Each structure stands twice: as C-alpha cells, then as structure tokens.
Amino acid sequence: MKTAGATVAVTGVRDRLKSWQAHHRRVFISTIGELLQNPLASLMTWLVIGIALALPMILYVMLSNVSMVSGDWGGKPRVNLYLSHELAVPAARALAAEIGQEPGIEESLFVSSEEALKDFQHRSGFGDVLSTLDRNPLPHVIEVVPYEADAVLLQQMIARWESRSEVDRISVDLAWLERLFALLSFAERLVLALGLVLATGVMLIMGNTIRLAIENRRQEIVVIKLVGGTDAFVRRPFLYLGFWYGFGGAVIAFLLIQASLLFLSGPVETLAQSYRDDFALTGLGVAGNLLLLVGGSLLGIVGALLSVSRHLAEIEPT
Amino acid sequence: MIRFDSVSKRYEGGVDALSRVSFELDSSEMAFLTGHSGAGKSTLMKLIMLMERASQGQVFVNGTNLNRVSRGQIPHVRRGVGVVFQNHQLLFDRNVYDNVALPLSIAGFSPREVGRRVRAALAKVGLSDKEKKFPVALSGGEQQRVGIARAVVNKPPVLLADEPTGNLDPELSREVMNLFDQFNQVGVTVLIATHDLELVRTMGRRELVLRQGQLVSGGEA
Numbered sequence: 411m412k413t414a415g416a417t418v419a420v421t422g423v424r425d426r427l428k429s430w431q432a433h434h435r436r437v438f439i440s441t442i443g444e445l446l447q448n449p450l451a452s453l454m455t456w457l458v459i460g461i462a463l464a465l466p467m468i469l470y471v472m473l474s475n476v477s478m479v480s481g482d483w484g485g486k487p488r489v490n491l492y493l494s495h496e497l498a499v500p501a502a503r504a505l506a507a508e509i510g511q512e513p514g515i516e517e518s519l520f521v522s523s524e525e526a527l528k529d530f531q532h533r534s535g536f537g538d539v540l541s542t543l544d545r546n547p548l549p550h551v552i553e554v555v556p557y558e559a560d561a562v563l564l565q566q567m568i569a570r571w572e573s574r575s576e577v578d579r580i581s582v583d584l585a586w587l588e589r590l591f592a593l594l595s596f597a598e599r600l601v602l603a604l605g606l607v608l609a610t611g612v613m614l615i616m617g618n619t620i621r622l623a624i625e626n627r628r629q630e631i632v633v634i635k636l637v638g639g640t641d642a643f644v645r646r647p648f649l650y651l652g653f654w655y656g657f658g659g660a661v662i663a664f665l666l667i668q669a670s671l672l673f674l675s676g677p678v679e680t681l682a683q684s685y686r687d688d689f690a691l692t693g694l695g696v697a698g699n700l701l702l703l704v705g706g707s708l709l710g711i712v713g714a715l716l717s718v719s720r721h722l723a724e725i726e727p728t
Numbered sequence: 729m730i731r732f733d734s735v736s737k738r739y740e741g742g743v744d745a746l747s748r749v750s751f752e753l754d755s756s757e758m759a760f761l762t763g764h765s766g767a768g769k770s771t772l773m774k775l776i777m778l779m780e781r782a783s784q785g786q787v788f789v790n791g792t793n794l795n796r797v798s799r800g801q802i803p804h805v806r807r808g809v810g811v812v813f814q815n816h817q818l819l820f821d822r823n824v825y826d827n828v829a830l831p832l833s834i835a836g837f838s839p840r841e842v843g844r845r846v847r848a849a850l851a852k853v854g855l856s857d858k859e860k861k862f863p864v865a866l867s868g869g870e871q872q873r874v875g876i877a878r879a880v881v882n883k884p885p886v887l888l889a890d891e892p893t894g895n896l897d898p899e900l901s902r903e904v905m906n907l908f909d910q911f912n913q914v915g916v917t918v919l920i921a922t923h924d925l926e927l928v929r930t931m932g933r934r935e936l937v938l939r940q941g942q943l944v945s946g947g948e949a
Contacts, residue, residue, distance in 0.1 A: 425836060425837070425838055426836040428838065429833070429836035429837060429838060430836060432839070433833065433836075629817075629819065630819055630821075632817070633817050633818075633819055633830070634830065634834065635803070635806075636777070636806065636811060636817065637806065637807075637811075637830055637831040637834060637878070637882075638803045638804065638805075638806035638807035638831060638834055638835065638882075639803055639834045640800075640803045640834075641800070641803075643803075643834055726779070727777075727779050728779065
C-alpha cells in the first residue's frame with residue numbers, strides 16, 4: 411500500500427493555538443484595514459452609531475448634573491415665615507428660637523430684613539435700584555425645616571403659626587420641590603427608554619451593515635466552508651467588523667459628548683452659579699467614558715453576532 | 729477510503745437521485761464516475777463532501793461514517809477531502825498564493841509551513857512563477873491548476889474532481905489528468921466525475937457508471 415503523501419496534514423495543539431491567535435490578530439488588523447479602505451462609508455456608519463450613542467449619554471450627563479444640584483435640598487420641605495413689618499428684631503429672633511424648640515423641627519433660622527436685603531442686592535444685581543428706596547421693603551423671615559415631610563403634620567404646624575399675630579404670611583416650597591423630583595424621575599425614565607431604543611437601533615444598524623458585508627463575501631464564505639472552514643472561522647471577521655463599528659461609533663460618541671459639554675458648560679455654569687457658588691458641569695468621568703467605549707464595542711459585537719447567526723447558516727455550498 | 733453501502737438519496741418532492749448505490753474505492757485507487765446529466769454524479773459527490781446527506785444507507789469516507797457526523801464536525805471531515813470544482817471556485821480578490829493557502833490557514837498551519845506547502849503545491853501544478861498573480865490574470869487552464877493546487881495542498885487522502893476538464897481543450901485535459909494520476913501514484917484516492925468518455929478510455933482506470941441514480945457498472949472492484 412502506498413501511503414506517502416496520503417496522510418491528512420495533522421497539526422499539533424500548540425501549533426493550532428498559535429495559529430488561532432494569529433488568525434485573531436490577522437482578522438483584527440485586516441477588518442479595520444477594510445473599513446479604512448472605504449473611509450467615507452465607514453465614517454457614515456460610525457457617525458450614525460456615534461450619534462445614537464451620544465444622544466442619550468448627553469441627556470444623562472445633563473440630568474445627573476441637575477440631580478446633583480437639586481439633591482442639596484434633600485427632599486425636605488422648607489417653610490418660610492414672613493413676619494409682620496412692625497415686629498422688632500429681638501422679638502423676631504425670640505420667635506425663631508421658640509419655633510426651633512417645637513417638636514419635629516430640625517432647624518429654625520432667623521433672617522433679618524437687613525440681611526435679606528444685602529443678600530438680595532448681592533444676588534439679584536438690583537443693588538442700585540434698591541438703594542434708591544427709602545425703606546427696606548423686605549420683612550424678617552424665619553426659615554423652618556421640619557424633620558419630615560409628612561403633609562398632615564405640616565398642615566397642623568402651618569395652621570398653628572398662621573394663627574400668630576407676628577406672622578404675616580407663610581410659604582411652603584414643598585410643592586415645587588415635589589414637582590421637580592417627579593420631573594427628574596420622569597426625565598430619568600425618558601433617558602433610559604431613549605437609551606434602550608437607540609441601543610436597539612445601533613444593533614439593528616450593525617445587523618444590517620454586517621448582513622451587507624456577508625452578502626458581499628458570499629462566494630468567499632462558500633469556498634471557506636467547502637475547504638473545511640469551521641463556523642467560528644467564517645464568523646470571526648464579521649464579529650471583528652462589528653467590534654470596530656461599535657468601537658468607532660463609541661469614539662465618535664465620546665467626541666460628541668465632549669464637544670457638547672464644552673459648548674454647554676459656559677451658559678450652564680453661569681446659570682447654576684447663581685444658585686450655588688461651586689458648580690461645575692461634570693462629564694461622564696473616566697469610568698463612564700470607559701463604559702461608553704466598552705458598551706459601544708459590545709453593542710457592535712452583539713449586533714454582528716445576531717446578524718451572523720441569522721445569515722451565515724443560509725449560506726451553504728450547493 | 730470511500731465506501732457506499734446501498735445508499736439512496738431522495739430529494740424533497742420525491743425525486744430519487746440515487747438508489748441503492750454500493751461501491752468501495754480502496755485507498756490509493758483512482759476511478760472515474762460517468763453518466764448522463766441527471767444520472768446522479770453530482771449527488772454522489774455531494775454526499776462525499778457532506779453537502780447532502782444520504783436518505784438511506786451509509787457513506788464512509790476515510791473510515792468515518794458520515795451518517796454520524798454532526799454539523800459541527802463537517803469541516804473536519806471536509807479537510808480530509810480535496811475537491812476540484814468545474815468552475816474552480818477561486819477567490820478573485822486574492823492572489824494565487826493566498827487562494828492555495830486558504831485550506832492551510834483554516835487548518836491552523838504556521839505561516840512558514842504554509843509557505844513551504846503552498847510553494848510545493850504550486851510547483852507540482854507548474855505555476856511556481858504565478859503565485860503573486862490574481863486569478864483574473866490567468867487562463868482557464870491555469871485557474872483550473874490553481875484549484876487543483878488548493879485541493880491537494882492539505883494532502884488530503886481523498887481527492888474529488890467534478891468535471892475538471894469540462895472547459896479545457898484536449899491537450900490541457902490530458903495534462904490535468906496526468907496530474908491526478910501523479911497524486912494517485914503517491915497514495916491519494918481519486919474520484920473524477922466526467923462526461924469525457926474518450927479521456928476515460930485512454931486513462932484505462934476503473935469506471936463507475938450511473939444511470940438514473942443506479943450504479944450500472946463498476947460497482948465491484
């Protein structure tokens with residue numbers, strides 16, 4: 411029996427592992443090369459993915475900044491007692507101390523009309539106008555912070571204070587705060603929903619792009635299958651293609667987010683600093699940006715995987 | 729190396745492409761498969777390459793019962809069967825070298841080993857000076873020889889050829905046949921499906937004749 415040359419070429423495990431790694435390396439490089447050979451078409455896809463990723467991320471960044479600012483109130487109601495103009499400072503101060511002693515009150519802060527005027531001049535920019543007034547129009551104020559935002563207890567307290575002759579008017583800022591928090595949690599949901607929708611969009615774009623790539627290489631896939639290429643071997647370049655699309659899209663998204671932060675930071679910080687002195691617009695941070703890159707790449711790979719598993723099985727040699 | 733045990737293949741719609749075909753090709757045997765169009769030649773080849781599965785009976789290739797081969801194992805069986813296609817099935821976006829190297833990179837050879845084997849295969853088919861050329865720049869006969877080099881570069885024990893001389897003039901056909909003969913000389917089992925009865929006669933090898941899905945001659949060695 412003649413056997414020379416009639417043995418299947420056998421390769422060792424180590425050789426195979428090496429060649430497996432080499433193939434990954436080769437495909438990793440060759441797929442990005444393919445994309446760069448067609449820079450305009452690739453850039454279009456990257457931009458679409460980048461915008462789809464950036465949009466919810468920018469909203470998220472804005473939202474978390476707003477939450478950070480509003481979080482300072484801690485969700486506690488704040489009751490302002492405007493005192494009658496006739497009341498002298500010592501009496502008003504005594505009233506503030508008395509209210510501070512009441513059960514359920516965390517803090518009772520007295521702000522005299524002079525202090526209030528100074529503060530108002532400083533913050534509002536109406537200093538010149540105010541100085542022309544012959545009399546301070548502002549009343550003394552007691553800022554009361556109850557421990558809990560229990561509506562019934564709060565009503566009782568307010569009724570009690572209102573009945574006192576020293577108190578002119580009472581305002582509670584609970585309502586708008588509640589509205590703000592409701593609005594914030596609504597916005598959070600909205601961003602989440604938008605993020606999910608756009609992430610799905612990214613995967614569909616990826617799926618379609620990969621489907622076209624598969625279609626373009628139909629002949630190659632058939633030949634590879636005929637000469638003994640495994641599904642994994644056939645799949646590999648498309649998964650790397652998905653990775654590069656996702657990664658490139660995430661890089662574009664990163665740039666878009668940075669650009670819009672830069673664009674918005676001026677006006678937003680001016681606005682915010684009229685409420686708080688130390689406000690600075692916060693971006694995604696290192697961890698957030700890493701997550702964006704990893705997430706974008708993963709979306710690309712998953713989108714490609716879905717497309718590949720659907721379309722590769724259809725391509726069989728006949 | 730190839731054994732059919734009363735193999736039948738019925739396609740959907742009830743067409744019997746093969747019925748109860750039995751034969752055995754020994755290791756290092758060379759045979760021709762002839763018959764009219766539609767006699768079942770393609771189906772028989774496809775069964776060996778696992779492009780189709782038998783409806784009944786058993787096919788053995790290189791000692792493997794193909795009925796027991798799962799989908800995931802198909803690539804590994806195919807690596808033991810070199811195939812030369814009538815339409816060459818070359819990839820036109822890569823050069824001759826890369827075309828021939830494809831089965832080796834799939835099977836996981838080191839680049840140096842790939843280079844060695846590809847050059848040996850190209851030398852064998854007489855295309856050593858064409859390795860950098862792209863398939864479009866080659867004649868039909870040269871493309872066919874690239875296809876042959878790719879089929880044997882992995883040193884498979886079994887070589888199938890489907891109408892390998894279909895588009896070639898008699899002289900080129902003879903050259904291609906001589907190549908198959910040489911591979912057979914070094915122990916490769918060769919099965920060639922062809923219309924070219926004249927050529928079959930001059931080669932003087934075993935002939936399996938199919939007629940309407942039945943093996944009418946050459947079944948017994």
